[in-house]
Amino acid sequence: MEKAVQAIYIPFRDTENPVFSDPLETIVGIFSMSVGDFEDLYEYFSELSSPFQGICKAIFCVYMIMVTILLVNILIAMMGRTYEMVTNSQKEWFRQWANIVLVLEQTVTTVTITVAMSR
Known part of the structure:
Protein backbone atom coordinates (compact mmCIF):
# COMPACT_ATOMS: atom_id res chain seq x y z
CA MET A 1 0.00 0.00 0.00
CA PHE A 12 0.06 15.82 -6.50
CA ARG A 13 2.61 17.34 -4.10
CA ASP A 14 3.01 20.59 -6.07
CA THR A 15 -0.71 21.10 -6.69
CA GLU A 16 -3.37 22.81 -4.58
CA ASN A 17 -5.25 19.53 -4.18
CA PRO A 18 -6.66 19.19 -0.63
CA VAL A 19 -7.00 15.39 -0.71
CA PHE A 20 -3.57 14.32 -1.93
CA SER A 21 -1.61 17.27 -0.48
CA ASP A 22 0.46 15.26 2.02
CA PRO A 23 1.21 11.56 2.56
CA LEU A 24 -1.27 11.14 5.42
CA GLU A 25 -4.11 12.71 3.44
CA THR A 26 -3.14 10.51 0.50
CA ILE A 27 -3.46 7.39 2.69
CA VAL A 28 -6.90 8.52 3.83
CA GLY A 29 -7.89 9.32 0.25
CA ILE A 30 -6.70 5.94 -1.06
CA PHE A 31 -8.53 4.14 1.75
CA SER A 32 -11.68 6.13 1.05
CA MET A 33 -11.42 5.27 -2.63
CA SER A 34 -10.83 1.58 -1.92
CA VAL A 35 -14.05 1.31 0.12
CA GLY A 36 -16.07 2.72 -2.76
CA ASP A 37 -16.14 6.50 -2.31
CA PHE A 38 -14.15 7.48 -5.38
CA GLU A 39 -16.56 9.54 -7.49
CA ASP A 40 -15.35 12.87 -6.09
CA LEU A 41 -11.74 11.86 -5.49
CA TYR A 42 -11.23 10.31 -8.92
CA GLU A 43 -11.91 13.71 -10.52
CA TYR A 44 -8.69 15.06 -8.98
CA PHE A 45 -6.73 12.84 -11.35
CA SER A 46 -8.03 14.96 -14.25
CA GLU A 47 -6.39 18.06 -12.76
CA LEU A 48 -2.88 16.68 -13.27
CA SER A 49 -0.65 17.33 -16.24
CA SER A 50 -0.98 14.94 -19.15
CA PRO A 51 1.63 12.22 -18.37
CA PHE A 52 0.78 11.99 -14.66
CA GLN A 53 -2.94 11.79 -15.27
CA GLY A 54 -2.79 8.45 -17.05
CA ILE A 55 -0.15 7.04 -14.71
CA CYS A 56 -2.18 7.86 -11.59
CA LYS A 57 -5.33 6.34 -13.05
CA ALA A 58 -3.43 3.19 -14.04
CA ILE A 59 -1.80 2.89 -10.60
CA PHE A 60 -5.16 3.29 -8.92
CA CYS A 61 -6.78 0.66 -11.16
CA VAL A 62 -3.96 -1.82 -10.50
CA TYR A 63 -4.20 -1.09 -6.78
CA MET A 64 -7.97 -1.70 -6.75
CA ILE A 65 -7.61 -4.97 -8.68
CA MET A 66 -4.92 -6.22 -6.31
CA VAL A 67 -6.94 -5.27 -3.22
CA THR A 68 -9.99 -7.06 -4.63
CA ILE A 69 -7.97 -10.21 -5.38
CA LEU A 70 -6.46 -10.11 -1.90
CA LEU A 71 -9.87 -9.77 -0.25
CA VAL A 72 -11.28 -12.67 -2.30
CA ASN A 73 -8.30 -14.83 -1.29
CA ILE A 74 -8.87 -13.97 2.37
CA LEU A 75 -12.55 -14.88 2.02
CA ILE A 76 -11.68 -18.22 0.41
CA ALA A 77 -9.19 -19.00 3.19
CA MET A 78 -11.72 -18.15 5.88
CA SER A 89 -16.66 -31.11 14.86
CA GLN A 90 -18.89 -33.67 13.09
CA LYS A 91 -16.15 -36.28 13.38
CA GLU A 92 -15.68 -35.39 17.05
CA TRP A 93 -19.41 -35.77 17.68
CA PHE A 94 -19.38 -39.24 16.10
CA ARG A 95 -16.33 -40.23 18.15
CA GLN A 96 -18.00 -39.09 21.38
CA TRP A 97 -21.19 -40.98 20.48
CA ALA A 98 -19.18 -44.15 19.79
CA ASN A 99 -17.38 -43.71 23.12
CA ILE A 100 -20.71 -43.48 25.00
CA VAL A 101 -22.00 -46.63 23.26
CA LEU A 102 -18.78 -48.46 24.16
CA VAL A 103 -19.00 -47.43 27.82
CA LEU A 104 -22.64 -48.56 27.99
CA GLU A 105 -21.80 -51.90 26.40
CA GLN A 106 -18.95 -52.46 28.84
CA THR A 107 -21.11 -51.71 31.89
CA VAL A 108 -23.84 -54.13 30.92
CA THR A 109 -22.88 -57.70 31.87
CA THR A 110 -23.61 -60.73 29.74
CA VAL A 111 -26.03 -61.98 32.37
CA THR A 112 -28.09 -58.81 32.04
CA ILE A 113 -28.08 -59.17 28.26
CA THR A 114 -29.29 -62.81 28.37
CA VAL A 115 -32.01 -61.93 30.89
CA ALA A 116 -33.17 -59.05 28.72
CA MET A 117 -33.17 -61.20 25.57
CA SER A 118 -35.10 -64.03 27.23
CA ARG A 119 -38.05 -61.80 28.13
Missing part, protein backbone atom coordinates in the same frame (compact mmCIF):
# COMPACT_ATOMS: atom_id res chain seq x y z
CA GLU A 2 2.82 2.39 0.76
CA LYS A 3 4.09 2.19 -2.83
CA ALA A 4 0.65 3.08 -4.18
CA VAL A 5 0.41 5.99 -1.75
CA GLN A 6 3.83 7.29 -2.80
CA ALA A 7 3.04 6.85 -6.48
CA ILE A 8 -0.14 8.87 -6.15
CA TYR A 9 1.23 11.47 -3.71
CA ILE A 10 4.30 12.47 -5.74
CA PRO A 11 2.44 13.89 -8.78
CA MET A 79 -14.42 -20.29 4.25
CA GLY A 80 -11.98 -23.20 3.93
CA ARG A 81 -11.07 -22.94 7.61
CA THR A 82 -14.74 -22.80 8.61
CA TYR A 83 -15.51 -25.89 6.51
CA GLU A 84 -12.58 -27.72 8.11
CA MET A 85 -13.78 -26.81 11.61
CA VAL A 86 -17.34 -28.01 10.86
CA THR A 87 -16.04 -31.29 9.42
CA ASN A 88 -13.81 -31.85 12.44
Whole structure:
Protein backbone atom coordinates (compact mmCIF):
# COMPACT_ATOMS: atom_id res chain seq x y z
CA MET A 1 0.00 0.00 0.00
CA GLU A 2 2.82 2.39 0.76
CA LYS A 3 4.09 2.19 -2.83
CA ALA A 4 0.65 3.08 -4.18
CA VAL A 5 0.41 5.99 -1.75
CA GLN A 6 3.83 7.29 -2.80
CA ALA A 7 3.04 6.85 -6.48
CA ILE A 8 -0.14 8.87 -6.15
CA TYR A 9 1.23 11.47 -3.71
CA ILE A 10 4.30 12.47 -5.74
CA PRO A 11 2.44 13.89 -8.78
CA PHE A 12 0.06 15.82 -6.50
CA ARG A 13 2.61 17.34 -4.10
CA ASP A 14 3.01 20.59 -6.07
CA THR A 15 -0.71 21.10 -6.69
CA GLU A 16 -3.37 22.81 -4.58
CA ASN A 17 -5.25 19.53 -4.18
CA PRO A 18 -6.66 19.19 -0.63
CA VAL A 19 -7.00 15.39 -0.71
CA PHE A 20 -3.57 14.32 -1.93
CA SER A 21 -1.61 17.27 -0.48
CA ASP A 22 0.46 15.26 2.02
CA PRO A 23 1.21 11.56 2.56
CA LEU A 24 -1.27 11.14 5.42
CA GLU A 25 -4.11 12.71 3.44
CA THR A 26 -3.14 10.51 0.50
CA ILE A 27 -3.46 7.39 2.69
CA VAL A 28 -6.90 8.52 3.83
CA GLY A 29 -7.89 9.32 0.25
CA ILE A 30 -6.70 5.94 -1.06
CA PHE A 31 -8.53 4.14 1.75
CA SER A 32 -11.68 6.13 1.05
CA MET A 33 -11.42 5.27 -2.63
CA SER A 34 -10.83 1.58 -1.92
CA VAL A 35 -14.05 1.31 0.12
CA GLY A 36 -16.07 2.72 -2.76
CA ASP A 37 -16.14 6.50 -2.31
CA PHE A 38 -14.15 7.48 -5.38
CA GLU A 39 -16.56 9.54 -7.49
CA ASP A 40 -15.35 12.87 -6.09
CA LEU A 41 -11.74 11.86 -5.49
CA TYR A 42 -11.23 10.31 -8.92
CA GLU A 43 -11.91 13.71 -10.52
CA TYR A 44 -8.69 15.06 -8.98
CA PHE A 45 -6.73 12.84 -11.35
CA SER A 46 -8.03 14.96 -14.25
CA GLU A 47 -6.39 18.06 -12.76
CA LEU A 48 -2.88 16.68 -13.27
CA SER A 49 -0.65 17.33 -16.24
CA SER A 50 -0.98 14.94 -19.15
CA PRO A 51 1.63 12.22 -18.37
CA PHE A 52 0.78 11.99 -14.66
CA GLN A 53 -2.94 11.79 -15.27
CA GLY A 54 -2.79 8.45 -17.05
CA ILE A 55 -0.15 7.04 -14.71
CA CYS A 56 -2.18 7.86 -11.59
CA LYS A 57 -5.33 6.34 -13.05
CA ALA A 58 -3.43 3.19 -14.04
CA ILE A 59 -1.80 2.89 -10.60
CA PHE A 60 -5.16 3.29 -8.92
CA CYS A 61 -6.78 0.66 -11.16
CA VAL A 62 -3.96 -1.82 -10.50
CA TYR A 63 -4.20 -1.09 -6.78
CA MET A 64 -7.97 -1.70 -6.75
CA ILE A 65 -7.61 -4.97 -8.68
CA MET A 66 -4.92 -6.22 -6.31
CA VAL A 67 -6.94 -5.27 -3.22
CA THR A 68 -9.99 -7.06 -4.63
CA ILE A 69 -7.97 -10.21 -5.38
CA LEU A 70 -6.46 -10.11 -1.90
CA LEU A 71 -9.87 -9.77 -0.25
CA VAL A 72 -11.28 -12.67 -2.30
CA ASN A 73 -8.30 -14.83 -1.29
CA ILE A 74 -8.87 -13.97 2.37
CA LEU A 75 -12.55 -14.88 2.02
CA ILE A 76 -11.68 -18.22 0.41
CA ALA A 77 -9.19 -19.00 3.19
CA MET A 78 -11.72 -18.15 5.88
CA MET A 79 -14.42 -20.29 4.25
CA GLY A 80 -11.98 -23.20 3.93
CA ARG A 81 -11.07 -22.94 7.61
CA THR A 82 -14.74 -22.80 8.61
CA TYR A 83 -15.51 -25.89 6.51
CA GLU A 84 -12.58 -27.72 8.11
CA MET A 85 -13.78 -26.81 11.61
CA VAL A 86 -17.34 -28.01 10.86
CA THR A 87 -16.04 -31.29 9.42
CA ASN A 88 -13.81 -31.85 12.44
CA SER A 89 -16.66 -31.11 14.86
CA GLN A 90 -18.89 -33.67 13.09
CA LYS A 91 -16.15 -36.28 13.38
CA GLU A 92 -15.68 -35.39 17.05
CA TRP A 93 -19.41 -35.77 17.68
CA PHE A 94 -19.38 -39.24 16.10
CA ARG A 95 -16.33 -40.23 18.15
CA GLN A 96 -18.00 -39.09 21.38
CA TRP A 97 -21.19 -40.98 20.48
CA ALA A 98 -19.18 -44.15 19.79
CA ASN A 99 -17.38 -43.71 23.12
CA ILE A 100 -20.71 -43.48 25.00
CA VAL A 101 -22.00 -46.63 23.26
CA LEU A 102 -18.78 -48.46 24.16
CA VAL A 103 -19.00 -47.43 27.82
CA LEU A 104 -22.64 -48.56 27.99
CA GLU A 105 -21.80 -51.90 26.40
CA GLN A 106 -18.95 -52.46 28.84
CA THR A 107 -21.11 -51.71 31.89
CA VAL A 108 -23.84 -54.13 30.92
CA THR A 109 -22.88 -57.70 31.87
CA THR A 110 -23.61 -60.73 29.74
CA VAL A 111 -26.03 -61.98 32.37
CA THR A 112 -28.09 -58.81 32.04
CA ILE A 113 -28.08 -59.17 28.26
CA THR A 114 -29.29 -62.81 28.37
CA VAL A 115 -32.01 -61.93 30.89
CA ALA A 116 -33.17 -59.05 28.72
CA MET A 117 -33.17 -61.20 25.57
CA SER A 118 -35.10 -64.03 27.23
CA ARG A 119 -38.05 -61.80 28.13
